Amino acid sequence: MSQGHAVSPFAWMRVNLFSTPVNGALTLLILALLAWLVPKAGGWLIWDAVWGPKPASACDAIRGEGACWAVVWDKIRFMLFGVYPFEEQWRAAIAAALLTSLLVISAIRSFWRKRLIAIWAVGIVLSFWLMGGGFGLTPVPAERWGGLSVTLILAIFGIGFAFPLGVLLALGRRSRLPVIRAVSVLYIEIVRGVPLITVLFMASIMFALFMPEGLRVEQLLRAQVAIILFIAAYLAEAVRGGLQAVPRGQYEAAEALGLSYWRTMGLIVLPQALKISIPPIVNIFISVFKDTSLVVIIGIYDFAYAVKKSVETDISWKKYFIEAFLFSIVVYWIYCYAMSRYSQWLEREFARGERR
Amino acid sequence: MLKSERARGVLYQALLLAAVGGIVWYLLSNTLHNLASRGIQVGFAFLGREAGFEIAEKLIEYDSTRSYAHAFAVGLLNTLHVAFLGIVIATTLGALLGVARLSSNWLVARLAGAYVEFMRNIPLLLQLLVWYGIFTELLPGVRQAIRIGDWIFISQRGFRFAWPEAHPGWDAAFWALAAAGVLSLVWRAIVRRRQAATGEQWPLALPVCALMVGLPALAWALMGAPTTIEIPALRGFDYQGGKVISPEFTALLVGLSTYTAAFIAEVVRAGILAVDRGQGEAAMALGLSPGQRLRLITLPQALRVIIPPMTSQYLNLTKNSSLAVAIGYPDLVAIANTTMNQTGQAIEAIAMLMAVYLSISIAISLFMNWYNARVRLVER
Numbered sequence A: 001m002s003q004g005h006a007v008s009p010f011a012w013m014r015v016n017l018f019s020t021p022v023n024g025a026l027t028l029l030i031l032a033l034l035a036w037l038v039p040k041a042g043g044w045l046i047w048d049a050v051w052g053p054k055p056a057s058a059c060d061a062i063r064g065e066g067a068c069w070a071v072v073w074d075k076i077r078f079m080l081f082g083v084y085p086f087e088e089q090w091r092a093a094i095a096a097a098l099l100t101s102l103l104v105i106s107a108i109r110s111f112w113r114k115r116l117i118a119i120w121a122v123g124i125v126l127s128f129w130l131m132g133g134g135f136g137l138t139p140v141p142a143e144r145w146g147g148l149s150v151t152l153i154l155a156i157f158g159i160g161f162a163f164p165l166g167v168l169l170a171l172g173r174r175s176r177l178p179v180i181r182a183v184s185v186l187y188i189e190i191v192r193g194v195p196l197i198t199v200l201f202m203a204s205i206m207f208a209l210f211m212p213e214g215l216r217v218e219q220l221l222r223a224q225v226a227i228i229l230f231i232a233a234y235l236a237e238a239v240r241g242g243l244q245a246v247p248r249g250q251y252e253a254a255e256a257l258g259l260s261y262w263r264t265m266g267l268i269v270l271p272q273a274l275k276i277s278i279p280p281i282v283n284i285f286i287s288v289f290k291d292t293s294l295v296v297i298i299g300i301y302d303f304a305y306a307v308k309k310s311v312e313t314d315i316s317w318k319k320y321f322i323e324a325f326l327f328s329i330v331v332y333w334i335y336c337y338a339m340s341r342y343s344q345w346l347e348r349e350f351a352r353g354e355r356r
Numbered sequence B: 001m002l003k004s005e006r007a008r009g010v011l012y013q014a015l016l017l018a019a020v021g022g023i024v025w026y027l028l029s030n031t032l033h034n035l036a037s038r039g040i041q042v043g044f045a046f047l048g049r050e051a052g053f054e055i056a057e058k059l060i061e062y063d064s065t066r067s068y069a070h071a072f073a074v075g076l077l078n079t080l081h082v083a084f085l086g087i088v089i090a091t092t093l094g095a096l097l098g099v100a101r102l103s104s105n106w107l108v109a110r111l112a113g114a115y116v117e118f119m120r121n122i123p124l125l126l127q128l129l130v131w132y133g134i135f136t137e138l139l140p141g142v143r144q145a146i147r148i149g150d151w152i153f154i155s156q157r158g159f160r161f162a163w164p165e166a167h168p169g170w171d172a173a174f175w176a177l178a179a180a181g182v183l184s185l186v187w188r189a190i191v192r193r194r195q196a197a198t199g200e201q202w203p204l205a206l207p208v209c210a211l212m213v214g215l216p217a218l219a220w221a222l223m224g225a226p227t228t229i230e231i232p233a234l235r236g237f238d239y240q241g242g243k244v245i246s247p248e249f250t251a252l253l254v255g256l257s258t259y260t261a262a263f264i265a266e267v268v269r270a271g272i273l274a275v276d277r278g279q280g281e282a283a284m285a286l287g288l289s290p291g292q293r294l295r296l297i298t299l300p301q302a303l304r305v306i307i308p309p310m311t312s313q314y315l316n317l318t319k320n321s322s323l324a325v326a327i328g329y330p331d332l333v334a335i336a337n338t339t340m341n342q343t344g345q346a347i348e349a350i351a352m353l354m355a356v357y358l359s360i361s362i363a364i365s366l367f368m369n370w371y372n373a374r375v376r377l378v379e380r
Helices: A009-016 A021-047 A056-061 A070-081 A086-107 A115-132 A148-173 A178-193 A196-210 A219-245 A248-256 A261-298 A303-312 A318-355 B005-038 B068-101 B106-119 B124-138 B168-198 B205-222 B247-274 B277-285 B290-326 B332-343 B346-375
Strands: B146-148 B152-155 B158-161 B233-235 B238-240 B243-245
Touching (some): A021 B106, A178 B346, A196 A219, A196 A261, A196 B332, A219 A261, A248 A261, A303 A318, A318 B124, B068 B247, B124 B247, B290 B332
Antiparallel strands (some): B233 B238
């Protein structure tokens, strides 16, 4: 497309909108459709909608004409924090902000050093402390955790703990030792072949049977373990792709230098392989972030469940569930869209580096 | 001794086996102990017992007196039903969107891009909940159903439409259509062989259309040409007669296919972009029409790039159909869930679930691998 140059709008339109009769007709059709749809959608979403802290009766008065954003005002605390104790919700808010900034920091290339591991460890411990309390903060049991911070915890703790396991599985799958290879392949393929919800069912229903009698483990922790074990298989495949892309000569050179297996991997191969697998890992993280919403089915108060419950439990707001869901959709979308743009940008950056 | 690489290899493997064996043994002994202390019998004997719950949607006969095994079969068929239709719709929609994203028309390309970026960045579960909400709450009640003539009625209870009364003539027409499909494939093979051997082009589209329309019509006419059509009518609290598509099924199908279509669009776009520009230009120089160019030159080469990621999208869609449980469509997971709650046989039910999904995954991969091998580039 010739946008960068100074072309007259007419020339631009002729090339990009009316190049052939079919294209011209298509353009007109779409424009007509947009002219009809945009005022309608805009009216419902913005101009005719109820904004600000208004009672549900204000929405009932214009039902069908405009959206009822008052439901978001009324329920915002519950949507964002679930059943977390009201006075302590600032802690959940800080934890969510902390975890979000962890994501932002990880996206900056100058942080891609060993210290990133330390930063993640500190971030995870800090947010865990903020949520759970102790050491000067009022303890909050995990069954009261809820909302956006739970979604962030499930996704970020999930990928953080799954990462070492995924690297080991990827190395195992490419190992020369048949037993290690077989165990890795079996694990990866079985996990990738089943839906996440079956693994979550296992965690929520079967876990109690697996553990010694009388040992109780929080539902949230069980779901977290299930998510970690699930992601590890997908991470392993991403890392394996990176391992395969490292040229053979690198392995051979390391061997010729007399490096042991672990030194070869740790010093020569993995640093190169992991860099290549970062874009697919970001994509895995995006789908994990979306898939954490499946914990709704086993009744964990993540962001999606908090939003669902916030309208379901209140008879006067119940009919404005679409607006509540739209709010949560916008939040999820901002996170995922930012990450997916980042991953696309990263891929282009890497490709540019290769070409030089 | 540990200096020798071989010995170390054996040691590592032995250690891993011991660790895996130890974990399995630990979990197994805990499980057996827990089962014994709770008085739960292990085994698949429960499958023969009466299920005792109703299933709202079924493709085969079922009622609450049937066995759990039968209920599982109903759930499995429902899963396959929605996954198959979802794959067909998602592929069509996704291919259209993928081509649209590369359109020379700026508006079309931007709109398709916006669709993809919007849909794929929202959790599927939320999308399903919204669709379900729309189909059950926002549509009018049964009495105020939206009517399209006397034929289609749209309400919170689903889409109900007129449907021919059951008659051998319709069955015959259905089987004739299947036969026509097979015959068309045979005819296509003959035409291709002929063209490869002599360069002569026999007609393809016309005979295939004739077969697909003519054969079923003939079978229908021969078996008595039934014309009675069942028209839905309001009796009591709901419409009776005709065919109905439930809101649960609609929400699941629409949600799955519109979500997966966004991913398929990206796959198709990448596949088309991967085909060298020179190929299209060479085809143009040879005087092929745009349609021929796409069908004969671009698409066959793009397919090689498209098929592996497309396979994983199909697998994702099939696995994602398990989210049905969140909106109350009786798929395999929902049935297994009910069964677990009623019988307490969680281990068996979850094992069955996983086995079924694994088999479906393997079957789809095998089929796609076979297809991939068929369209692969044959190098000299």
